Amino acid sequence: MSVELNPNLPDPDGFYDELLQAHTGLSDTESEAYNARLVLIMANHIGERETLTRLLDAAR
Amino acid sequence: MVAVRYQTAFQLYPYEKVPEQTAQMAPVRHPVVIVGGGPVGLALALDLGKKGTPALVLDDHDGAGLGSKAICFAQRTLDIAHRLGASSPMVEKGVVWNVGRVFHGERQLFNFDLLPEEGHRNPAFINLQQPYFERFLVEEIRAAQADGALIEIRGRNQIAGLEQHADYVTLQVDTPDGPYRIEADYLIACDGARSTLREMMGLSFDGRVFEDSFLIADVRMTADFPTERWFWFEPPFKDSGQSALLHKQPDDVWRIDFQLGWDIDRAKEMNEDRIRARVDAMLSSQTGTVPDYELVWTSIYTFQCRRMQSFRHGPVFFAGDSAHQVSPFGARGANSGIQDADNLAWKLDLAVNGLANDVLLDSYATEREYGADENILHSSRATDFMTPKSKISRTFRDAVLHLAAKHSFARPMVNSGRLSMPCAYDGFALFGPDALKGGPAGARPGAPCPDAPDGNNFLLDQLGGGFIVLSIGGEAAPAVSAYSITAAPVHIDTPSDILRKRYLGDQESAVYLIRPDQHVVARWASFDEAAVGTALAKAIGKG
Ligand SMILES: Cc1cc2nc3c(=O)[nH]c(=O)nc-3n(C[C@H](O)[C@H](O)[C@H](O)COP(=O)(O)OP(=O)(O)OC[C@H]3O[C@@H](n4cnc5c(N)ncnc54)[C@H](O)[C@@H]3O)c2cc1C
Numbered sequence: 001m002s003v004e005l006n007p008n009l010p011d012p013d014g015f016y017d018e019l020l021q022a023h024t025g026l027s028d029t030e031s032e033a034y035n036a037r038l039v040l041i042m043a044n045h046i047g048e049r050e051t052l053t054r055l056l057d058a059a060r
Numbered sequence: 061m062v063a064v065r066y067q068t069a070f071q072l073y074p075y076e077k078v079p080e081q082t083a084q085m086a087p088v089r090h091p092v093v094i095v096g097g098g099p100v101g102l103a104l105a106l107d108l109g110k111k112g113t114p115a116l117v118l119d120d121h122d123g124a125g126l127g128s129k130a131i132c133f134a135q136r137t138l139d140i141a142h143r144l145g146a147s148s149p150m151v152e153k154g155v156v157w158n159v160g161r162v163f164h165g166e167r168q169l170f171n172f173d174l175l176p177e178e179g180h181r182n183p184a185f186i187n188l189q190q191p192y193f194e195r196f197l198v199e200e201i202r203a204a205q206a207d208g209a210l211i212e213i214r215g216r217n218q219i220a221g222l223e224q225h226a227d228y229v230t231l232q233v234d235t236p237d238g239p240y241r242i243e244a245d246y247l248i249a250c251d252g253a254r255s256t257l258r259e260m261m262g263l264s265f266d267g268r269v270f271e272d273s274f275l276i277a278d279v280r281m282t283a284d285f286p287t288e289r290w291f292w293f294e295p296p297f298k299d300s301g302q303s304a305l306l307h308k309q310p311d312d313v314w315r316i317d318f319q320l321g322w323d324i325d326r327a328k329e330m331n332e333d334r335i336r337a338r339v340d341a342m343l344s345s346q347t348g349t350v351p352d353y354e355l356v357w358t359s360i361y362t363f364q365c366r367r368m369q370s371f372r373h374g375p376v377f378f379a380g381d382s383a384h385q386v387s388p389f390g391a392r393g394a395n396s397g398i399q400d401a402d403n404l405a406w407k408l409d410l411a412v413n414g415l416a417n418d419v420l421l422d423s424y425a426t427e428r429e430y431g432a433d434e435n436i437l438h439s440s441r442a443t444d445f446m447t448p449k450s451k452i453s454r455t456f457r458d459a460v461l462h463l464a465a466k467h468s469f470a471r472p473m474v475n476s477g478r479l480s481m482p483c484a485y486d487g488f489a490l491f492g493p494d495a496l497k498g499g500p501a502g503a504r505p506g507a508p509c510p511d512a513p514d515g516n517n518f519l520l521d522q523l524g525g526g527f528i529v530l531s532i533g534g535e536a537a538p539a540v541s542a543y544s545i546t547a548a549p550v551h552i553d554t555p556s557d558i559l560r561k562r563y564l565g566d567q568e569s570a571v572y573l574i575r576p577d578q579h580v581v582a583r584w585a586s587f588d589e590a591a592v593g594t595a596l597a598k599a600i601g602k603g
Contacts, residue, residue, distance in 0.1 A: 032452075036459035044469040 003054040062218045062234050068123035069191035072198045073097065075122055075216035081240040087230060090116045091412045093244035095219050095231075095257055097121075099130070099190065100380030100397035101250030102197040102213075106144050107405035109201065109209035111525070113412045116242075118233060122215030124191035128276040128357050131187050131309050132391035136482040136508060137398045138182035143524045143578070146200035147182065150193060154186025155308050160289040162464070162474055166296045169465040169474070179558035180511040181518040185479060187309050190394065219251070222260045229375055246408055247376045250397075255382035261373065267366020267436070270387060270443055271322040272302075277335055277358045280313050283351035285343075291476045293446070293461055297341030303446050304342060305476070313356055316342060319446065326360055363387045365440050367432045371400075372425040379404055384432035386439040389446065389477030396435045399482055400428050406526075406576035410600065415544060419601030423490050431483045438478050445475035482508045485579065490603075492573065492582025492595035498565045499583055509578045512559035514552060519559060522550045524578045527599070529592060532559070534569030537587040542597040547573060575599060 009015055023031045043052055080088050092108060094101045097119035105115040133150065141147035161171040176183060201211050220239060221232030229247040233240055249257040258265060287308050295304040295318075305317040318338055320329060328334065335358055344350045367384035371377060380397030404424045410416035448454035463470035484507035485491060491505040502510045512519045523530065527547035531537035536551035555564065564570050571588075573581040573595050582595040597603045 032455050033459055033462070036455045037463055040456070040459055040463060040470060040473075041467075 003051065003058050005058060062120055062216045062236055064121070066121065067126040068121055069126040069189075070123045070195050072123040072195060073117075073119065073213040073215040075236055076214075077235070077237050078214065080242065081235065081237060083240075087241040087243045089228065089243040089245065090114065091244075092116065092246045092248065092408060093118065093229075093231065093242065094248045094250055095119075096250035096252055096380070096382070097194070097198075097213055097215075098250060098252060098380065098397075099193055099197065099394045100401050101248070102194060102201065103140070103144065103398050104248060104250065104379065104401035104405055105211050105213070106146065106197060106201050106204060107401060108409060109204050109211035110144065111405065111409040112209075113409045114210035115212075116244075117211070117213040118217040118219065118231075119213065119215055120218035120234075124194035126191065126357070128278055128315070128359055128361075130190040130193070130391065130394040131307075131315055132185055132395075132480075133188055133193060134185045134391060134395045134480040135180065135182050136480070137395050138186065139508075139511065139520055139578070140398055140402045141197075142181065142520065144197075144200060145203070146196050149196045149199070150188055151182060151186060153192055153196075153310050154183075154188040155287065155310055156183045156186055157287050157289055157308060159286070160291065162476070163290065163292040163295070164461045164465070165292075165294050167465065169461060170468075170471055172471070179513050179556075179562075181520065182511070185391070187307060187315075189309055189311075189313070192310070193394070219256055219260075222247075222257060224261070224374065224376065227375055245375060246411065248404070248408075249376060249378045249382045250380050250401075251382050253381040253385050255378070257376070258368065258378065258382055261376065263368055263373070265366055265368055265385075267364055267385070268440065269364045270362070270447070272443075272447055273320045273322060273324050273326070273329075273360050273362050274388075275301075275318040275320055275329055275335065275338075275358070275360050277316045277318075277339055278309070278313050278356040279316060279339060279353040280311070280356050281343075281351050281353035282312050283353070285314070285351060293457075293476075295342070297338060297345060300338050300341065303476070306342060314353075320360075324360075329360060330358060332358075365436045365443075367429065367436065370425055371428055371432075372422060377404060377408075377421075377424065379428070383428070384436070386432075386435050387443050389442040390435075390439050390480055391477070392435040392439055392480045395480040396431055399431060400424075402577045403428055403431075409576075410545070415600070417601050420490070423488070423601060427485050427488055430485065430488070434483045435480070442475045442477045484508070490581070490599050490601060491579075492598055493584075493591075494582070495584040495591075496565075496567060496570050497585065498567065499570065500562055500565045503563050503572070503580055503583070505580050505582050507580055509572075509574060509580060510562045512562050513556045514559060519552075520578065523574050524576055526576050527581075527596060528572075528574040529587075530572040530574055531587060532563055532570050532572070533567075534571075534586060537571050537592075538589075540573075540589060540592045540596055542593050543600060543602050545596065545600055547592070547596055573599070 094117045108115040218234045220234045223230040289307040292304040301320040303319040379400035572583045581599045
């Protein structure tokens with residue numbers, strides 16, 4: 001699968017808001033831990049090893 | 061003078077003066093001299109001896125060292141030991157465990173049951189104290205000697221000097237009766253991580269030091285305690301460090317490891333009361349009561365992951381810990397060293413018989429250097445998971461642990477050491493074509509042959525020793541020769557379902573060429589003498 005870097009997310013403002021809200025009330029350390037868990041869950045959901053390598057590159 | 065550096069658990073090869081030590085005699089030339097009678101040197105000597113090649117082992121002690129070294133021996137090691145005739149007492153004595161529990165702090169995150177995969181003679185691994193492993197090898201060496209194998213082990217023979225010539229080596233050997241000299245066509249350094257031979261030859265041993273200390277306590281307890289492996293990340297018991305591990309060995313002995321960190325006061329940590337306080341806390345953590353136990357052995361160790369740049373230097377070969385060192389997590393030290401011996405024995409045997417060239421001998425080095433890199437990679441990854449080296453790596457590590465308690469997907473990421481698996485020499489020069497369409501990956505060229513049931517026995521019983529042409533289903537293949545080396549035929553007319561699955565996939569028949577170390581050279585759908593002959597020539601470096 002190639003990495004989608006064009007707009008692909010319905011309701012971008014709504015998602016952004018939800019992401020920030022997930023961090024509400026968390027300390028910086030808790031936020032970091034939360035983000036780490038989120039990355040791992042998303043990675044498992046994607047489940048394609050090569051795609052993940054491309055995503056890691058794209059995020060640089 | 062031969063200094064005693066450690067106590068021995070068993071005396072296996074007491075010092076005896078040999079005629080060669082007579083001063084007037086010119087040094088005797090031996091085809092193969094192995095320095096070091098640890099697991100690797102012994103396995104190599106046994107393999108050579110059984111093939112009919114004389115092997116002389118020199119060790120500066122007279123038996124297996126006492127104390128906490130290897131306890132976990134993997135299936136591939138047992139399969140090799142079986143080929144050498146030494147595995148039965150190991151498996152009989154060894155402990156097999158299936159249930160493991162992983163804790164983080166007070167909490168059990170999950171447990172697992174390693175249901176054994178069926179259709180193998182040997183279990184995935186056993187726990188057995190290293191001195192027993194060495195003793196069983198020596199016992200088989202004694203049996204082979206009685207059958208005429210030319211193996212000799214000289215205890216309290218210490219290498220004190222080495223002179224390298226183009227095609228042989230002269231050694232200065234110290235004994236309780238003074239020094240003498242011997243010569244070797246091939247010298248195999250199996251003298252451990254602190255290899256004197258490596259040092260004498262001025263060769264480097266580079267890698268990564270892990271700044272950590274581990275306290276090992278072997279405790280004997282006859283109390284009823286489950287045969288399980290328990291591993292803690294950030295154990296909750298007082299002062300017990302970053303991780304802790306508990307698992308069982310034979311003779312009612314339990315191995316306990318505490319990861320204590322780098323800046324520790326060794327003398328203080330070795331204090332018996334202090335060790336007991338930690339052990340009490342661990343053993344009572346699940347039941348609230350401290351069982352009776354006896355401290356059998358305690359020590360503190362640190363480790364490194366490193367390897368020599370090249371495992372061969374002319375007539376000198378390095379094998380086992382002298383060539384590479386890994387962290388103990390994943391039990392790769394002795395296990396990979398036994399694979400070194402397995403890889404080297406048949407090549408040396410051909411060399412001694414004038415049938416090997418430098419391409420074949422060099423392939424020992426390239427293949428096993430690759431094996432060492434793979435082991436170092438796995439053991440470094442385990443270490444980085446157990447001891448995160450930065451804030452973000454700790455964040456991710458803890459995220460994995462947090463998720464593992466709730467979701468099964470995160471459990472395979474939890475890394476407290478991966479079990480040692482033999483490496484497949486994918487793409488290496490001496491391997492041939494994979495011409496079996498849809499052939500199972502587990503038996504691809506380069507891979508070690510997977511075991512499978514065959515009648516009342518197992519397939520691996522029939523492989524190894526020399527080259528084999530294995531035909532499965534279809535017509536029986538004949539023997540094939542190249543350059544005075546013959547691959548003997550083995551035919552399996554009606555393969556078991558498991559054998560079919562592991563070797564045929566959905567094909568009806570297949571022909572495999574297999575090396576003496578049970579690695580697959582090449583495979584085809586049907587027998588073609590020219591193709592097998594070409595692959596055989598290639599496998600001995602003459603392709
Ligand atoms: C705590 C701990 C736990 C481990 N757990 C495991 C495990 O579970 N599984 C596993 O596979 N591995 C494990 N290992 C690693 C394993 O112990 C080693 O990899 C293994 O002993 C290497 O075998 P070797 O034959 O290469 O060397 P050694 O066992 O070190 O043998 C070398 C021999 O050479 C002799 N010698 C040295 N110098 C000279 C000289 N100048 N002249 C003559 N003789 C000499 C020594 O006396 C010794 O007998 C563990 C190691 C440690 C420290």
